Amino acid sequence: MRAIAGRVIALLPILFGLSVLSFGLLAMVPGDPVTAMLGLEASPEAIATLRAKFALDEPLPLRFLAWFGNVLQGDLGRSIQTGRPVLEMVVTALGPTLLLAGAALLVSLAIALPAGIIAATRRNRPADFAVSLVALCGLSLPSFWLGILLILTLSIAWPIFPASGYAPLLSDPWTALRHLVLPAATLGVALAGASMRMTRSAMLEVLPADYIRTAHAKGLGPRRVVWRHALRNALIPIVTLVGIQLGQLLGGVVVTETVFAWPGIGKLVVDAIFARDYPVVQGAILVTATLFVLLNLMTDLICLALDPRQRGGA
Amino acid sequence: MTGDPRALLGLVLVAVVVAAALFGPLLWQVGPEVSDFMAPLSGPSAKHPLGTDDLGRDTLARMLAGARVSLMVGMGSVAGACLLGGAIGLVCGFLGGWTDRVLMRVMDVLLAFPGILLALGVTAALGASATNAAIAIGLVNLPVFARIARAQAQLVAAMDYVEAGRAIGRSPAAILRVHILPNAASPILVQASLLLASSIITESYLSFLGLGVQPPTPTWGNMLRDAVGFLDHSPWMAWFPGIAIFTTVLGFNLLGDGLRDRLDPRAARGA
Numbered sequence: 001m002r003a004i005a006g007r008v009i010a011l012l013p014i015l016f017g018l019s020v021l022s023f024g025l026l027a028m029v030p031g032d033p034v035t036a037m038l039g040l041e042a043s044p045e046a047i048a049t050l051r052a053k054f055a056l057d058e059p060l061p062l063r064f065l066a067w068f069g070n071v072l073q074g075d076l077g078r079s080i081q082t083g084r085p086v087l088e089m090v091v092t093a094l095g096p097t098l099l100l101a102g103a104a105l106l107v108s109l110a111i112a113l114p115a116g117i118i119a120a121t122r123r124n125r126p127a128d129f130a131v132s133l134v135a136l137c138g139l140s141l142p143s144f145w146l147g148i149l150l151i152l153t154l155s156i157a158w159p160i161f162p163a164s165g166y167a168p169l170l171s172d173p174w175t176a177l178r179h180l181v182l183p184a185a186t187l188g189v190a191l192a193g194a195s196m197r198m199t200r201s202a203m204l205e206v207l208p209a210d211y212i213r214t215a216h217a218k219g220l221g222p223r224r225v226v227w228r229h230a231l232r233n234a235l236i237p238i239v240t241l242v243g244i245q246l247g248q249l250l251g252g253v254v255v256t257e258t259v260f261a262w263p264g265i266g267k268l269v270v271d272a273i274f275a276r277d278y279p280v281v282q283g284a285i286l287v288t289a290t291l292f293v294l295l296n297l298m299t300d301l302i303c304l305a306l307d308p309r310q311r312g313g314a
Numbered sequence: 315m316t317g318d319p320r321a322l323l324g325l326v327l328v329a330v331v332v333a334a335a336l337f338g339p340l341l342w343q344v345g346p347e348v349s350d351f352m353a354p355l356s357g358p359s360a361k362h363p364l365g366t367d368d369l370g371r372d373t374l375a376r377m378l379a380g381a382r383v384s385l386m387v388g389m390g391s392v393a394g395a396c397l398l399g400g401a402i403g404l405v406c407g408f409l410g411g412w413t414d415r416v417l418m419r420v421m422d423v424l425l426a427f428p429g430i431l432l433a434l435g436v437t438a439a440l441g442a443s444a445t446n447a448a449i450a451i452g453l454v455n456l457p458v459f460a461r462i463a464r465a466q467a468q469l470v471a472a473m474d475y476v477e478a479g480r481a482i483g484r485s486p487a488a489i490l491r492v493h494i495l496p497n498a499a500s501p502i503l504v505q506a507s508l509l510l511a512s513s514i515i516t517e518s519y520l521s522f523l524g525l526g527v528q529p530p531t532p533t534w535g536n537m538l539r540d541a542v543g544f545l546d547h548s549p550w551m552a553w554f555p556g557i558a559i560f561t562t563v564l565g566f567n568l569l570g571d572g573l574r575d576r577l578d579p580r581a582a583r584g585a
Contacts, residue, residue, distance in 0.1 A: 017423030025439040136320075136571065140564035142515045144522055145538060145556035148545070156546050251428030255519055269431070270523060273438040285435050289427045 007300055014293055019071060022286040023064050026278045076283035081275050086283035089268065093284070096166055097264030100187065100256065101249040103180055107188025108195050108245065113238075115192075116199025120207060121226060131196060138193025143252055147186040147259035154182060164261035183260040187252050191245055202237035206230045236306050243299025247292050321572020327565030331558075335385050338378035346379035347371065347530045357550055365550050367540055373551065376532035377558055383444060383533045384562070387526075388514040390448040392506050395455035400502055402456075403463025404490055408471055418464065421457035429454040433516055437525045447526040451513045462505055466498035500577040507570030511563045518559050534559045 058066075070077065076086035119131035155163040161182050167175040206212065207230055215225045254266030261267065265284055272280035339346075348371065356366045364373035402421070406414040424432065436450035470476060470493055479489050520526030521535025529536055534555040541551035 013419055014422055014426050017419065018426055021423060021427075022435070025435045136567055137560075137564060140511065140560055140567050142518055142556065142559050142563070144519055145552075145559060148538065148542065148552050148556065152545055152549050152552060156549070247428060251430040254428070254430050254434070258523060269434060270525075273434065273525065281435065281438055285427075285431055288431055292428055293426050 003304060004301060007297060011293060011297060015290060018286060018289045018293070019068055020064070022282050022289070023067055025285075026282045027060055027063070071286070076286070077279035079272075079277055079280050081272075081277045081280070086279050089280060090265065090284050090287045093263060093265045093268040094287075095168075095264075096262055097250075097253050097257070097266065099169060100180065100183055100262060100264060101246065101253055103184035104187035104191060104249060104252070104256075105242070105245060107184055108191040109242070111188070111192040112195030112199055116196045117203055117226060117231070119196070119200040120203030121222075123204065128200075131200070135193040135196040135200075138189060138196070141190060141193075143186055143190035144255050144259050146190060147183070147256055150182050150186055151259075166261075166263050183256050183262055186259070187249065187256045190252060191248060194248070195241055195245060198241045199234070199238060202234040202241075203230060205237070206233045209233070236303050239302050239306060240299055243295055243302070246295045246299075250288055250292050250295075320568045321576065324565050324568025324570075324572055327561055328569055331381060331562045331565060332385065334378055335381035338381065339375070342374055342378060344372045344375040346375040346532050348375075357548070364554050365548065367537070367551055368544060368548075371532075373537075373554055376537055377534070377554055380532040380534045380537060380555065381558065381562075383527055383531060384514055384517055384535075384559075387444055387448045387451070387517045387533075388510050391451035391513045391517075392455060392510050394448070394452040395509070396459050396502060396506055398452075399456040399459025400463045400498070403460040403465075404467045404494060404498065406460070407464035407467025408486065408490060408494065414464075418460070421460045424453065424457045425461075427454075429512070430516060430519065433520060434523075434525065437520055442520075442525045442528055444527045444531070447517055447520050450520070451516050454516065455509050455513065458505060458509060459502060462501050463498050466501060467494050470494045470497045500573075504570055504574045504577060507566050507573060511566035511570065514559065514563055514566070518555075 067077070074087060076090065078085055079089060082089075115131050115134070119128040122128050151163045154161050162179055163182070166179055169176040203226075211233075212225060212230055216222075250265075253264060254269065256262065257264045257266035258270050265288055269281055269284045269288075272278075272284065356362060358365050362372050362374065364377065366372055367376070399421075402417055406417050427435075432454050433447075433450040436453055437446055440446040440449065467490075473493075476489055476493050479493055484492070517526055518533065518535035518538070521533045522539045524536070524539060526535055527533045537555040538552060541548070541555070544551055
């Protein structure tokens, strides 16, 4: 319990830092949101009213405190562009993002676990080299280009899947899945490279262990030894990997969403940047970064649960 | 390095790209911003080996000019982060105490953002340009270097020869320079190569969005941005810049991997 409490408390300064940075970044923006909204010919009175409405004339630290106080109460402000509450917009966008991230994680693990295990069990043989090379190529592939290539082949040359758009999963599952295939494949393949490498090295740590030799000596088949004994012990680094991946997914999702016009958090941020809609940029960045931190915490805690050895020392 | 085919391949790829960036524009003397109005959106031909874009600009010339921009932004962001982050890490690891706690907390905050998102936020704040893209990506790279340098400094600071250095009256600055810096250099070098790879991807992505290097200056990223509008008519516009990014990034990844295995024998494949 104390280990858990310690980790949670250590997060508080980080979360505060995230807030300062999210606020600070957008407070130093050169362009003026009010001019952007009203146009250059706006009357001075209209500008003054609007500046007062968003409290743009207050000193920076005061604006931060007011903003931070509201954030703590779950109020991220209102969008300059649409007038809707930022929190509502972010939560709406979070659904498609999580759907895409989850699907991509499945794709990535479905490729990476078998490939990583094959590479580790056939260490330094052709299969291992092939997997390592493919993994490195995957790491080097810019995911937005991969997305463009998939659009070129699977929705333009052979129009099988739609190139962009989104449908809610519950109301129209078939259309939703068809729209999900290309973005999930893009993101999943892009992530698979890193996961293959981690699975391989995690398995390599475990395979020389005594209990593996014992399992072999007991006469268990190689398949059973690998999947039941070795994989289970390699699980801790792999869970860490999934956690890290979910974090990277949150970044990768931004890229993929803009290519496929997927209405998630990434597209929300990018659109808001172009519209100079600062409260939305701030809110979306803050929520995503907070989620990222919480995911890392969860990963830590799961590892703690999986590995009794870590509990005493922490 | 000759013993490792991966590092060698990486070195060759990187050398080819760097050579193309340095000498390409001298050999292929077509202006990257010059339009051939007779041949917009044309496929590869003798006159335009990689085709032209929607304004009739030569793709090969733009790729070569783009190589310069992409490499400069990538290298700038890594070099800046390496110097500043390395310095922060060495000081933190060596001094410890409050300096260490405060500075590393700040680094933790930077690490707490998904990299792309931080880069987007910074470019949104500073405005879209090549310099700002380099600053944004540098800020993403900064904590990585700080952490590595700090870990190395802590590791080395506990060694007997550092104690001996202290005993013979070396100043902290001299100990940093003589003992700690040389030991921290190799992991930092490995990381620099790997981060160059990811930085080039991030730069191309920012440019792809229109938040990086601004047109008409060509980069691989904004060439891909142009290509997206003509995917069904001129798919080759999307092939070549992507291949360039992929090749460059693969080169730096191979090189970084190879260097790591070479410098850290425990991680070597043959061990």
